[in-house]
Amino acid sequence: MELIRSKIEEKLAQKIPFVCYAKPDSNQVIGLFQRSNQNHNFDPTAAGFCMVSFEGNTQLFIPESDTDCYFETFSAKDFLWTEVKPEFESDAKVHFESIVAKAVNAIEAGELHKVVLSRKEMHSFDSSQLYATFERLLALYPTAFRYFWYHPDSGVWMGATPEQLAKKVGTTVKTVALAGTQVGSLESLLQWGEKEIREQQLVTDYIVSSLTPVTDSITISEPYTHQAGSLLHIKTDIEAELNSNWEAVVKTLHPTPAVGGFPKSVALQFIAENEGYDRRFYAGYLGEWNKNFGTYKSGDSDLYVNLRCMQWENDSLSIYVGCGINAGSIPEKEFMETVHKAATVKRAL
């Protein structure tokens, strides 16, 4: 991908926004490189690519009108599937387990049903490896939405997310309910526990009730197991017909209980008061807005939840990971789940 690589290097040096991405199961990278160094405000009526923070208060936008668009196919190089040791810092473990225990108490006291707690790991990183890291993400996680984003207001973000926030094709809205995690492959799948099944059903119920006022004819698949790298999740596909505007659908869905919790406002308050750090764009969403650059169809959108991601800014690399807490969550087990999620990102480094 020499063309995409040289454009990435040029725009990074010039500090001009760009995004390169490959959609799930595609070996084509779409590169949107801004021509000017202007900072564009997010305009919901325009076409382009958006990057929205978890709290929704920062909305970065690369508009089609100021963009050169490149396509390049890649053939995934063979990377050795190196096992990354599940390493962590003991202070991080103590802090995370204490907030999980606090959340379990709040859930058992009936204050909320579920909350997704997260943390960030900092690592040293040689920035000359950024492009190579993206190539490894492309190869390692073919079923994920893989991206490399840069904007002077956010620094570099990169990831391979298994979760679609929502997709608009004509007047049809497609989304998924994703939750529950186990380490392994479809061949080694263990029976899902009651806790995971309940947790995922909560996400499905939330999405369906959020979509009910803004769509018609909702159809829901049976839950099935989805492989995301070395992790497995429970997934349900949901489809509906728009009867309102697309922006209303996105606003009502984000953040889903897969990254926030339920009830939404109580969970968000719990996160703000207890997590102790700023999620920034982790668990926010990103993607094509009002234009599918793959099919070149205007009016279509394709948005993903920003999970299994990392940020490189001011010479340091942060990896963001979280997990859903509900009644019966065991703090140490939940912490180890975040360690395994971090390992999926570290494998690309």
Ligand SMILES: C=C(O[C@H]1C=CC=C(C(=O)O)[C@@H]1O)C(=O)O
């Ligand atoms: C919040 C994350 O994952 C979500 C998506 C799938 C499964 C999840 C879980 O099992 O907790 C999380 O809800 C993350 O990867 O940081």
